[in-house]
Amino acid sequence: MDGEMVRGICIAGALAAATLITRFLPFFLFPAGKNIPKYVEYLGKTLPFATIGMLVVYCLKDVRMSAASHGLPELISIAVIVVLHWWKGNSLLSIGAGTAVYMALVQRVFA
Amino acid sequence: MEKKGALAFRYAFPKTVPVMVGYIFLGMAYGILMEVNGFGIVWTLAMSLLVYAGSLQYVGVTLLAAGVNPVHAFLMGLMINARHLFYGISMLGKYRDLKRFKAYLIFALTDETFSVVCNEKVPRAIDREWVFLWVSLLNHCYWVLGSVLGNVLGSVISFNTKGLDFALTALFVVIFTDQWKSRKDHGPALTGVAGSVICLLLFGADRFIIPAMIVILVILSAGYRREAKKEVKEDGR
Numbered sequence: 001m002d003g004e005m006v007r008g009i010c011i012a013g014a015l016a017a018a019t020l021i022t023r024f025l026p027f028f029l030f031p032a033g034k035n036i037p038k039y040v041e042y043l044g045k046t047l048p049f050a051t052i053g054m055l056v057v058y059c060l061k062d063v064r065m066s067a068a069s070h071g072l073p074e075l076i077s078i079a080v081i082v083v084l085h086w087w088k089g090n091s092l093l094s095i096g097a098g099t100a101v102y103m104a105l106v107q108r109v110f111a
Numbered sequence: 112m113e114k115k116g117a118l119a120f121r122y123a124f125p126k127t128v129p130v131m132v133g134y135i136f137l138g139m140a141y142g143i144l145m146e147v148n149g150f151g152i153v154w155t156l157a158m159s160l161l162v163y164a165g166s167l168q169y170v171g172v173t174l175l176a177a178g179v180n181p182v183h184a185f186l187m188g189l190m191i192n193a194r195h196l197f198y199g200i201s202m203l204g205k206y207r208d209l210k211r212f213k214a215y216l217i218f219a220l221t222d223e224t225f226s227v228v229c230n231e232k233v234p235r236a237i238d239r240e241w242v243f244l245w246v247s248l249l250n251h252c253y254w255v256l257g258s259v260l261g262n263v264l265g266s267v268i269s270f271n272t273k274g275l276d277f278a279l280t281a282l283f284v285v286i287f288t289d290q291w292k293s294r295k296d297h298g299p300a301l302t303g304v305a306g307s308v309i310c311l312l313l314f315g316a317d318r319f320i321i322p323a324m325i326v327i328l329v330i331l332s333a334g335y336r337r338e339a340k341k342e343v344k345e346d347g348r
Contacts, residue, residue, distance in 0.1 A: 010181040012158060015171050018188025019164045019195070023220050026199030032207045036200065042335045043328075044200035046299040050327045051194040052287045053303025055166065057323075058191075059280035061316040074280075081281050085288045092132045094288075098281040099140075103274035 073105035119241030122233070127249045130223045133282075134250060138257020140278045141168055143265035145258070148176040155262040159255045164221065167191045169279045190320050198225040205229070212244045219247040221254075222286065302330045 030036050036044075063071045081098035088094070138159065145155045150172070158168050167188055174184045198220055205228070206216060220228075227246050233239040291300060310323040 004178060007178050007181070008154070008175055011171070011175055011179065011184045012154075012162065014181040014185035015158075015164075015167055015174075015188045016162045018185050019162055019167060019192050020218065022189060022192040022195040023199060023217050026196055026203060027206070027217055030200070030203055036203065038339075039332075039335055040200060042338070043331060044197045046331050046334065047197045047327075048194055048201075049290050049294065049299035050303030050306070050331060051197070052283055052290060053300045054307040054320075054323055054327065055191075055194075055283045056280065056287055057304060057307035057311060058320065059283060061311055061319070073274075074277075077277065077281070078284055081284045082288055085285050086292070089289075091129060091282075091285050091289075092136065094285045095133065095278055095281040096136065098284070099275065099278045102277040102281075103271075106274040107271055 069106075069110040073102055073110055076105060077102035115238045116241050116245075118236075119238050120245050122237050123242045123245035124249065126227055126231070127246055127253070130227065130250050131253045133223065134253035135257035135260070137165060137278055137282065138254045138259075139261030139264070140275050141165070141172075142258040142261025142263070144169070144172050144276060146262050146265035148172050150175060150262075152259060152262050155258050156255065159258040160251075163219065163251060163254065164188075164192055164195075165254070165282070166222075166279060169276060190324065193324070194222075195220065198222070198229075201225070201229060205231075206243075209240050209243070212240055212247075216243050216247050219251050221250065224250045298334060299331065302327055306330060 030040075060071075060074055063074050065071050077098050080101050081094050084097055085091070085094040141159070142155050145151075145158075154175075158171065162168055162171065170187065170191060171184070174187065199217070202220065202225070206213060209216065224247050227250075228243055231239075231242065231246075233242050287300065291297065294300075306326040307319065307323040310319040310326060313319070314322050
């Protein structure tokens, strides 16, 4: 095994461990029969909404407005997804169409 | 016991069909991305089987390809998956009295599995623990199958994959839209977007996530204090 492979295994292990912690921690902190503090309950109700908003921004963090495309492929594709999803409510359709539009834009239109 | 499982399977399978289509599609995109970055079937299988966290696995392709410090990968994992903490908190009640499969069910609590089980009201005649198991296990299988398929097909048929990773952005936009429609108070969603954008502009793409999480927590906590005060006032009347 070379060093690169060992490093890869360590990275994969770190990702697995981090995921396990985030999934199991609430059940360790608040085992059956123990009350959940009101503050945590409030966060549990509000944070998922904020987090998804943050992840959308995270996905777009490398978009440069100053680049040749001015972030237009991202803007157009997201508009397509939101409109389509608002209208049909079919996750697969929205994700598939949005990705197809984006791929077409970055490969053909703004290439 | 076998009959219990079969009954639960017939009940659970239809509920997983939307996830099946989505996971095979997104899993394939992941498998292809891994292949493009030089990671074969063993890596793909191991990641999808053992990490089993869609968004983190996508980011993980970059981390693996760059060979980053594992500590950095670990912190990144905690940050990206921090939202699972709140899925766990939401399922505390439902998963409370489970016994046989509890550990696996918690391990396999992805965004999509959560979205299926959190609204699930299993009829009395059917064993709920088996239903939860089938939903979780089937979804896990779809994800593994999709990513392996993408990894293998990606090396056979080559096509221009530029922009394929946008599927992840699309997934989050879809979840965001669903959440927006399901709620009247858009404060938390707007807090997430605005806090992140401001921190992105201030700190740059590589280091904005932690400040953004702190800003979001501070704003949400202020909202909690406001609500708590209001309750005290109302109680006092």
